[in-house]
Amino acid sequence: MKITYELSRPPLKTVEILGIGCFEGDKDFLKRSSCLDAHTKEALQKILSAKKILFKCGETFFTPAPFMKSAGAVFFIGLGKRDKFCLERVRKAAAKFLAQAKTFKYKNARLDLDSLIEKFSLAEIAGAAVEGARLSNYRFDKYKSKPVPAAVVDEFLLASGRAEKAPAVKVSIAESETLMEGVVFARNLSNEPANVMTPSRLANAAKEMAAKNNLGCKVLGRNEIKKLGMGGILAVSRGSAEEPRFIILENRVRKPKFSNPIVLVGKGITFDTGGISIKPSNDMDKMKFDMCGAAAVIGAMKAVANLKLPVKVVGLAPVCENMPGGRAQRPGDIITISNGKTVEVLNTDAEGRLILADALSYAAKYKPKALIDIATLTGSCAATFADLATGLMGTDPELVDRIRRAGEYAGERCWELPLWDEYFDLIKAAYADIQNISKKYAGTITAGMFLKEFADHTKTWAHLDIAGTAWNEGGPKTLSPIGATGVGVRLFVRLIKSYL
Ligand code: BES
Ligand code: MN
Ligand code: ZN
Numbered sequence: 001m002k003i004t005y006e007l008s009r010p011p012l013k014t015v016e017i018l019g020i021g022c023f024e025g026d027k028d029f030l031k032r033s034s035c036l037d038a039h040t041k042e043a044l045q046k047i048l049s050a051k052k053i054l055f056k057c058g059e060t061f062f063t064p065a066p067f068m069k070s071a072g073a074v075f076f077i078g079l080g081k082r083d084k085f086c087l088e089r090v091r092k093a094a095a096k097f098l099a100q101a102k103t104f105k106y107k108n109a110r111l112d113l114d115s116l117i118e119k120f121s122l123a124e125i126a127g128a129a130v131e132g133a134r135l136s137n138y139r140f141d142k143y144k145s146k147p148v149p150a151a152v153v154d155e156f157l158l159a160s161g162r163a164e165k166a167p168a169v170k171v172s173i174a175e176s177e178t179l180m181e182g183v184v185f186a187r188n189l190s191n192e193p194a195n196v197m198t199p200s201r202l203a204n205a206a207k208e209m210a211a212k213n214n215l216g217c218k219v220l221g222r223n224e225i226k227k228l229g230m231g232g233i234l235a236v237s238r239g240s241a242e243e244p245r246f247i248i249l250e251n252r253v254r255k256p257k258f259s260n261p262i263v264l265v266g267k268g269i270t271f272d273t274g275g276i277s278i279k280p281s282n283d284m285d286k287m288k289f290d291m292c293g294a295a296a297v298i299g300a301m302k303a304v305a306n307l308k309l310p311v312k313v314v315g316l317a318p319v320c321e322n323m324p325g326g327r328a329q330r331p332g333d334i335i336t337i338s339n340g341k342t343v344e345v346l347n348t349d350a351e352g353r354l355i356l357a358d359a360l361s362y363a364a365k366y367k368p369k370a371l372i373d374i375a376t377l378t379g380s381c382a383a384t385f386a387d388l389a390t391g392l393m394g395t396d397p398e399l400v401d402r403i404r405r406a407g408e409y410a411g412e413r414c415w416e417l418p419l420w421d422e423y424f425d426l427i428k429a430a431y432a433d434i435q436n437i438s439k440k441y442a443g444t445i446t447a448g449m450f451l452k453e454f455a456d457h458t459k460t461w462a463h464l465d466i467a468g469t470a471w472n473e474g475g476p477k478t479l480s481p482i483g484a485t486g487v488g489v490r491l492f493v494r495l496i497k498s499y500l
Contacts, residue, residue, distance in 0.1 A: 008034040008159040016106035018071035019097035021115040022055040034161025035112045043067045085118040087128040088411045094132030102151035110157040122165045123172035130176035135479040140191040178306045183486035186299030190484030194271035194288040199319040203245035213305045220246035231335040232354035237320035239328025244320035249301045260369040261312035265359045267352045267375030268294030268319030275348030292470035293375040296488025318355040334432045342432035350436040357454040364457035374464040380443030382468035389415040393448035394462030410490035
């Protein structure tokens with residue numbers, strides 16, 4: 001699908017369907033459209049008046065338009081009340097519009113951007129429309145032996161009559177495309193099954209991507225991981241026939257806005273069986289998604305590089321597989337993380353925090369301006385928020401708020417949970433400094449408390465628990481088919497932009 005900007009000046013080329021956004025209770029919205037002539041406006045107004053549609057958010061109305069030259073049909077998309085408007089509504093409107101076009105096997109479609117303007121600039125609206133289109137258009141069907149028949153829209157026109165805004169709109173469309181390439185890259189990595197996306201394959205994919213996108217990349221193997229004393233990664237990978245990897249990505253910035261980098265850390269468990277504390281078999285297949293944190297970091301680095309953001313960014317991903325076996329770590333084992341702290345491993349299924357502990361400790365060498373990790377860390381986070389929010393915790397209220405706002409804007413909502421000192425009692429160990437599970441309750445928070453022990457070299461650390469948001473398993477959603485969502489990529493890019 002090709003997405004192009006179009007200046008809507010008559011005569012417009014003919015498309016099969018035109019999409020128009022409608023605010024709830026707005027009687028004059030047709031007047032604002034630059035894609036309709038007076039005669040068509042009148043004809044459409046008649047059709048609408050006969051129908052009494054409120055155009056609440058998500059409400060839509062389709063009508064053939066034989067009286068119209070520039071489009072065969074019109075699709076009205078309810079946007080709800082103006083004061084509740086947000087970019088997520090634009091994303092969903094674009095996605096719904098394209099879904100409708102596909103239902104009728106239309107090959108080309110025009111979306112009237114001017115009908116969507118509220119609160120945000122035309123450029124931002126255009127960017128969000130691109131996001132909605134790309135996010136919803138994504139498919140992962142490479143393993144189907146016969147091609148899956150699917151309707152495709154070849155041409156998606158984003159039309160506006162505001163010629164003076166054209167340059168900014170074009171830039172925004174291009175930037176959104178670049179961002180979406182990062183999301184698609186992350187989704188593709190995550191959707192691969194674990195027999196394909198092994199730690200070494202994931203590291204190679206990162207390397208290959210780095211070479212193509214002007215990023216520095218270094219991958220540490222087992223020996224180097226051992227030399228660095230990364231006891232968490234070594235312990236978790238013990239049971240697996242696959243060797244661990246540690247991925248380091250860095251963008252190249254000529255004139256950075258400030259000298260210290262933003263460091264992103266992503267959990268990369270390519271498959272989580274639970275280890276000796278083995279998981280029940282129900283839904284265990286979903287644990288191929290336990291590297292979605294790493295994928296988000298890698299996808300975000302790709303986007304950051306191509307957007308040429310003048311901020312130094314480092315992406316770290318500890319990657320391994322959590323398997324049972326004769327050499328696997330046991331409950332009760334005591335290990336030493338690379339910063340010297342000892343951990344009693346009471347449950348080998350709480351493995352993500354063990355590999356992140358090493359990665360967060362490693363980040364100290366960068367003296368990060370901000371350190372943020374992202375992980376499918378606790379089932380309890382999904383139990384708390386379902387797929388409606390990413391769990392957010394951190395040591396710096398300014399950073400936490402910055403992340404919350406970035407998520408809100410990007411359509412990746414985050415919600416804060418507290419890291420009160422008293423919670424530390426729940427992970428104090430009998431025989432080591434700290435234990436890897438909570439004595440009771442607060443599963444998501446105590447995981448955050450655990451990580452905090454390894455991010456204590458900086459005052460600005462935050463943790464994102466994407467256990468509920470990393471993939472969608474209930475079937476297609478407006479902005480994502482079944483499978484990995486690529487969550488984190490849009491949030492990270494927006495966050496990094498917030499420093500400019
Ligand atoms: N990868 C899982 C967390 C997870 C589970 C994410 C289900 C998404 C859906 C993680 O490694 C894990 O197993 N966590 C345990 C921790 C527990 C043993 C303290 C969990 O959440 O049950
Ligand atoms: Mn686990
Ligand atoms: Zn896990």
